[in-house]
Amino acid sequence: MNTLELIKRISRPTPSKIVLLVLDGLGGLPGPETGKTELETASTPNLDGLAARSVCGLSDPVGPGITPGSAPGHLALFGYDPVSYNIGRGVLEAVGVGFDLQPKDIAARGNFCTVDGAGLITDRRAGRIPTEKNAELCRLLDGMVVDKIKVLVHPVREHRFIAVFRGEGLSPDVTDSDPQQVGAAPDIITALSPADEKMAAIANQFVAQAKTVLAEHIPANMVLLRGFSQQPHFPSMAEIYKLKPAAIASYPMYQGLARLVGMDVLPAGTSIEDEFNTLAQNYGDYDFFFVHVKGTDAAGEDGDFHRKVRAIEEVDRALPQLTNLQPDVIVVTGDHSTPALLKGHSWHPVPALLYSEYCRTDSVTEFSESACILGGLGHFPATQIMPLAMANALKLTKFGA
Amino acid sequence: MNTLELIKRISRPTPSKIVLLVLDGLGGLPGPETGKTELETASTPNLDGLAARSVCGLSDPVGPGITPGSAPGHLALFGYDPVSYNIGRGVLEAVGVGFDLQPKDIAARGNFCTVDGAGLITDRRAGRIPTEKNAELCRLLDGMVVDKIKVLVHPVREHRFIAVFRGEGLSPDVTDSDPQQVGAAPDIITALSPADEKMAAIANQFVAQAKTVLAEHIPANMVLLRGFSQQPHFPSMAEIYKLKPAAIASYPMYQGLARLVGMDVLPAGTSIEDEFNTLAQNYGDYDFFFVHVKGTDAAGEDGDFHRKVRAIEEVDRALPQLTNLQPDVIVVTGDHSTPALLKGHSWHPVPALLYSEYCRTDSVTEFSESACILGGLGHFPATQIMPLAMANALKLTKFGA
Numbered sequence: 001m002n003t004l005e006l007i008k009r010i011s012r013p014t015p016s017k018i019v020l021l022v023l024d025g026l027g028g029l030p031g032p033e034t035g036k037t038e039l040e041t042a043s044t045p046n047l048d049g050l051a052a053r054s055v056c057g058l059s060d061p062v063g064p065g066i067t068p069g070s071a072p073g074h075l076a077l078f079g080y081d082p083v084s085y086n087i088g089r090g091v092l093e094a095v096g097v098g099f100d101l102q103p104k105d106i107a108a109r110g111n112f113c114t115v116d117g118a119g120l121i122t123d124r125r126a127g128r129i130p131t132e133k134n135a136e137l138c139r140l141l142d143g144m145v146v147d148k149i150k151v152l153v154h155p156v157r158e159h160r161f162i163a164v165f166r167g168e169g170l171s172p173d174v175t176d177s178d179p180q181q182v183g184a185a186p187d188i189i190t191a192l193s194p195a196d197e198k199m200a201a202i203a204n205q206f207v208a209q210a211k212t213v214l215a216e217h218i219p220a221n222m223v224l225l226r227g228f229s230q231q232p233h234f235p236s237m238a239e240i241y242k243l244k245p246a247a248i249a250s251y252p253m254y255q256g257l258a259r260l261v262g263m264d265v266l267p268a269g270t271s272i273e274d275e276f277n278t279l280a281q282n283y284g285d286y287d288f289f290f291v292h293v294k295g296t297d298a299a300g301e302d303g304d305f306h307r308k309v310r311a312i313e314e315v316d317r318a319l320p321q322l323t324n325l326q327p328d329v330i331v332v333t334g335d336h337s338t339p340a341l342l343k344g345h346s347w348h349p350v351p352a353l354l355y356s357e358y359c360r361t362d363s364v365t366e367f368s369e370s371a372c373i374l375g376g377l378g379h380f381p382a383t384q385i386m387p388l389a390m391a392n393a394l395k396l397t398k399f400g401a
Numbered sequence: 402m403n404t405l406e407l408i409k410r411i412s413r414p415t416p417s418k419i420v421l422l423v424l425d426g427l428g429g430l431p432g433p434e435t436g437k438t439e440l441e442t443a444s445t446p447n448l449d450g451l452a453a454r455s456v457c458g459l460s461d462p463v464g465p466g467i468t469p470g471s472a473p474g475h476l477a478l479f480g481y482d483p484v485s486y487n488i489g490r491g492v493l494e495a496v497g498v499g500f501d502l503q504p505k506d507i508a509a510r511g512n513f514c515t516v517d518g519a520g521l522i523t524d525r526r527a528g529r530i531p532t533e534k535n536a537e538l539c540r541l542l543d544g545m546v547v548d549k550i551k552v553l554v555h556p557v558r559e560h561r562f563i564a565v566f567r568g569e570g571l572s573p574d575v576t577d578s579d580p581q582q583v584g585a586a587p588d589i590i591t592a593l594s595p596a597d598e599k600m601a602a603i604a605n606q607f608v609a610q611a612k613t614v615l616a617e618h619i620p621a622n623m624v625l626l627r628g629f630s631q632q633p634h635f636p637s638m639a640e641i642y643k644l645k646p647a648a649i650a651s652y653p654m655y656q657g658l659a660r661l662v663g664m665d666v667l668p669a670g671t672s673i674e675d676e677f678n679t680l681a682q683n684y685g686d687y688d689f690f691f692v693h694v695k696g697t698d699a700a701g702e703d704g705d706f707h708r709k710v711r712a713i714e715e716v717d718r719a720l721p722q723l724t725n726l727q728p729d730v731i732v733v734t735g736d737h738s739t740p741a742l743l744k745g746h747s748w749h750p751v752p753a754l755l756y757s758e759y760c761r762t763d764s765v766t767e768f769s770e771s772a773c774i775l776g777g778l779g780h781f782p783a784t785q786i787m788p789l790a791m792a793n794a795l796k797l798t799k800f801g802a
Contacts, residue, residue, distance in 0.1 A: 029761055037761075062800055063404060064781065065788030066411070069801035082801065083402050092802050341759070345799055347792040348761050349777075370777075373763060379779035 004079065004240050006399065007387055013242045016328035016393040019279070019289045020385075022077060023315060024070075024254075025297030025338025027350040027369060031305050038296075038305055038340060039351060040368040042312040046319040047332065047353075051367040054330075055359040057377025058349035058369070059385065061336050067347045073335030074257045078290075079241075079386030080234060087260070088172060088229020093162045095256030099154055101231050106170045106199060109227045110153070110161040111178060112137060112220035113186075115211075121182045125159040126220040134161060137220055140213050146205045163225060165202060174200045176226035177207055186224055203228070236262030237288065241390060246282060248275045249292035258290055268292075272314055276321035283325055291322075297345075300338030308340050329393045330355040331385055332367070349379060356392035405480065405641050407800065408788055414643040417729035417794040420680070420690045421786075423478060424716060425471075425655075426698030426739025428751040428770060432706050439697075439706055439741060440752060441769040443713040447720040448733065448754075452768040455731075456760040458778025459750035459770070460786065462737050468748045474736030475658045479691075480642075480787030481635060488661070489573060489630020494563045496657025500555055502632045507571045507600060510628045511554070511562040512579060513538060513621035514587075516612075522583045526560040527621040535562060538621055541614050547606045564626060566603060575601045577627035578608055587625055604629070637663030638689065642791060647683060649676045650693035659691055669693075673715055677722035684726055692723075698746075701739030709741050730794045731756040732786055733768070750780060757793035 001009075028037035061068040061076045062083065071092055072082030087095070090107035101107060112134065114123040129137075134155040141153040141163075149167035156162060173192040179185075186207065191200040203225060210223045237245045239262075247258030250268040258265055264286070266278050275291055282289075295311035322330065333352035336345050351372040353364075362376035373379075377388070390396050402410075429438035462469040462477045463484065472493055473483030488496070491508035502508060513535065515524040530538075535556040542554040542564075550568035557563060574593040580586075587608065592601040604626060611624045638646045640663070648659030651669040659666055665687070667679050676692055683690075696712035723731065734753035737746050752773040754765075763777035774780070778789070791797050 029759060035762075058777075058779075063407075063788065064785040065790075065792035065797060066407065067792065067797060067799045069799050072801035083407060087801070089802060339759075346759070347789075347797070369761065370764065373777050373779070374775065379781070 002081070003383065003387065004235065007079070007390065007396070008235070008240045010397045010399055011240065011242045011390060011395055012397055014393065014395050015287070016395060017283070017287050018329040018389045018393050019291065019322060019327040019331070020077065020389065021291045021293070021322065021330065021332045022074070023293045023296045023312065023332070023334050025300045025336060025345065026334025027337025027339070027346070027348050028300065028308065029339035029341040029348065031341070037369050038300070038308040039312055040370065042309045042316065044312060044316040044367055046316045046323070047367040048365060050319070050323065050330065050332065050355055051353045051371070052365040053361060054353040054355040055362050055377055056351070056353045056364040056367070056372045056375030058372045058379045059333060059352045059382040060349050060379070061382045065347050067345050068336045069345065070253055070335060071257060074254065076382035077333070077335055077385055078237065078261050079383055080261065081383055085232070085234055087232055089227025090162060090229045091231055093156055093160070094164060095260065096253040097154060097156055097162065098252035098256060099162060099164065101164065102166060103231060104166070104170065106165040106172050106228055106230055108163045108203070108225040110163050111224040112159045112161065113222050113224050114219040115186070115222040119185050121179070121184055121186065121222070123219060124178070124180070124182060124224065128158045129220050131155065131157050133220070134158060137214065137217060141210055144206065144209060146202050146209070149202050151206050159220070163206065165199070169198050170202070171196045171199045172228045172230045174203060174228050177203070178224035178226040186222065189225065199228070232260065234261055238262050241288070241386065241395070243288040244286045245288035245290065246286040247290045247292070248278050249290070250275070251292070251294050254292045263290060272318045273321065276318055279322065280325060296334070297338045300340050301344060303340050303343040305340035328356060329389045331389050333385065350382070352377060352385065354385070354388055354392060358392055403482070404784065404788065405636065408480070408791065408797070409636070409641045411798045411800055412641065412643045412791060412796055413798055415794065415796050416688070417796060418684070418688050419730040419790045419794050420692065420723060420728040420732070421478065421790065422692045422694070422723065422731065422733045423475070424694045424697045424713065424733070424735050426701045426737060426746065427735025428738025428740070428747070428749045429701065429709065430740035430742045430747070430749065432742070438770050439701070439709040440713055441771065443710045443717065445713060445717040445768055447717045447724070448768040449766060451720070451724065451731065451733065451756055452754045452772070453766040454762060455754040455756040456763050456778050457752070457754045457765040457768070457773045457776030459773045459780045460734060460753045460783040461750050461780070462783045466748050468746050469737045470746065471654055471736060472658060475655065477783035478734070478736055478786055479638065479662050480784055481662065482784055486633065486635055488633055490628025491563060492630045492632055494557055494561065495565060496661060497654035498555060498557050498563065499653045499657060500563060500565065502565065503567060504632060505567070505571065507566040507573050507629055507631055509564045509604070509626040511564050512625040513560045513562065514623050514625050515620040516623040520586050522580070522585060522587065522623070524620060525579070525581070525583060525625065529559045530621050532556065532558050534621070535559065538615065538618060542611050545607065545610060547603050547610070550603050552607050560621070564607065566600070570599050571603070572597045572600045573629045573631045575604060575629050578604070579625035579627040587623065590626065600629070633661070635662055639663050642689070642787065642796070644689040645687045646689035646691065647687040648691045648693070649679050650691070651676070652693070652695055655693045664691060673719045674722065677719055680723065681726060697735070698739045701741050702745060704741050704744040706741035729757060730790045732790055734786065751783070753778065753786065755786070755789055755793060759793055
């Protein structure tokens with residue numbers, strides 16, 4: 001029996017409320033001048049005060065040394081083992097742009113690319129065409145019907161798009177056309193089993209027609225498809241935890257991930273204050289809230305140490321809006337680290353605090369990477385956050401007699 | 402998907418370099434006079450200085466409470482789950498003497514022993530005959546052909562040898578002839594399934610012929626065989642980590658373990674300075690170096706607390722030879738603990754430090770058991786060392802989008 005099955009057996013609905021506040025990319029690395037991380041540099045009296053009443057620790061989203069993408073990082077926070085609960089690339093892109101995937105849809109990630117006269121790829125990203133140009137080209141391809149299958153083409157950013165195949169008899173088990181290198185021709189998409197022949201044929205026909213349509217649109221005169229996939233069927237948080245969960249996140253990717261585990265998505269607005277207002281307004285209607293803050297990660301990705309510090313301070317200033325609601329359990333953590341020093345996601349464990357009346361407070365009085373090392377949660381897998389939150393909300397019954 | 406499969410998917414070759422320095426049996430127990438372990442007693446300014454720039458912790462090679470042999474201890478450090486990746490005793494001995502095992506060979510560990518007139522064992526180790534005598538006796542048995550199967554007999558040390566059965570239709574699934582006690586007759590080797598009957602018959606015939614050949618060679622007038630086994634097929638470090646790995650170890654056992662995971666074995670010399678010279682000379686040709694120091698374990702096994710302290714200090718004095726090369730990642734740890742107090746391997750977690758520019762330094766400024774408890778790596782399985790080293794060398798790409 002895995003942990004989710006166990007939790008499903010012992011979870012029970014109660015009126016108690018859990019708020020999971022995710023500061024995307026929260027964990028950092030010391031800045032060279034001060035030897036302090038972004039979180040250690042930020043002035044965070046409210047988070048520190050909450051940490052003092054909480055149990056703290058450092059969590060690994062996927063595992064030691066593993067740098068998580070956004071999807072694995074969030075699935076772990078929702079309690080789903082991110083290695084077992086896998087989301088295909090095409091579906092993830094569709095989720096990321098808020099595309100309304102149907103259960104039988106097959107989604108692929110697409111690149112506009114450049115091919116030469118011999119059909120060989122000279123640029124896998126078509127010179128990173130502007131997003132506006134992308135949208136214009138997608139309109140040329142969108143809605144094409146191939147052998148009764150409708151192909152929906154939707155722009156993402158720059159050269160990236162999604163192709164969603166809608167109709168009967170499709171399957172995701174086909175190879176990519178993207179050879180992931182220049183100098184080669186796009187690969188023929190092939191079926192992994194006889195049942196997948198139809199999908200492969202349709203996808204190849206779509207690619208051929210797209211090539212014709214795009215012929216004059218150099219540098220974007222061809223498409224590459226990869227990561228054919230179907231919406232996964234994850235057990236919902238309602239099923240597992242017997243929660244009525246809601247997501248407050250302003251980016252489509254996180255809204256989409258929340259929908260995949262059965263959360264309602266509430267309007268998030270554009271600032272942390274907006275998000276906390278949404279939380280307050282809907283506080284009576286749900287018993288679990290996932291609140292997502294993007295600014296921390298965005299600053300880290302840009303390598304902007306001080307902007308990340310300010311993004312953390314902004315959350316800290318707004319925090320009383322959340323704590324004043326007096327949720328039974330508050331978790332504050334990140335889905336992974338995004339140190340400004342590395343300008344990207346990293347493998348470093350993520351500070352986490354869990355507040356409840358029953359959390360068994362530790363000696364940590366500052367919410368920071370170095371302080372959390374000595375916390376009562378220790379160094380733990382992020383998938384343990386939900387069982388701990390559930391327990392602290394008194395939503396788990398005894399295991400065994 | 403297990404961790405190695407995951408790492409294999411996300412690893413990438415880069416020019417960055419990792420050095421794994423293993424002080425065999427590093428962990429210890431407090432001496433009764435001072436309450437300090439061997440490592441805490443040793444004067445180690447260089448290791449302490451490195452620890453201050455590193456992230457530290459305590460690692461369990463196999464699991465809490467489990468005392469590892471040399472093979473599991475090292476396999477864990479190389480990232481291979483030592484319970485799943487098992488090496489038979491015969492193969493381990495063959496590996497230990499650098500014997501060139503073929504894939505179908507069946508290797509057994511042998512003891513020369515003494516039997517009395519009734520055929521009962523009076524000394525399982527034949528009075529620990531000198532290695533020279535052992536070699537002479539092995540020459541008498543080596544190359545014997547039993548029913549078209551060639552038996553290769555190779556000396557190890559004192560009373561120990563290996564018997565390697567080479568030919569068609571053999572299998573490792575037979576019982577030992579060594580009853581592991583005196584006063585008993587050697588056991589008949591028996592097949593564990595009908596398919597193993599041939600192996601059992603050949604092994605018994607070899608034992609019978611060896612008894613005849615050795616009849617006049619008291620105290621070494623009989624042989625005992627155990628641990629029949631076949632070379633395991635481990636995925637190589639090149640496959641998993643995309644590393645070009647080299648081993649610098651002066652004992653055949655560690656060279657052999659390194660070969661099993663695909664490392665090149667470099668000439669190690671006889672001292673730690675020799676080993677570090679080899680490291681410097683070959684530094685440009687590899688991106689991963691396993692450097693093995695035996696003195697710490699040997700002193701611990703002998704119960705010689707102060708010799709173990711000196712062995713640690715010797716490494717510390719030579720350490721600048723390593724750090725001056727400025728590897729991107731340096732790991733210093735042991736394959737297990739060997740407290741002088743216990744005169745043998747033990748289950749105690751092993752101090753570990755990992756240095757890199759991106760390691761997120763913790764508050765530990767002394768490389769010792771008690772200081773490492775408070776380190777940023779916490780208390781962790783030794784199999785996590787390689788994923789962490791790989792991550793810190795920026796050799797792992799993101800998992801999931």
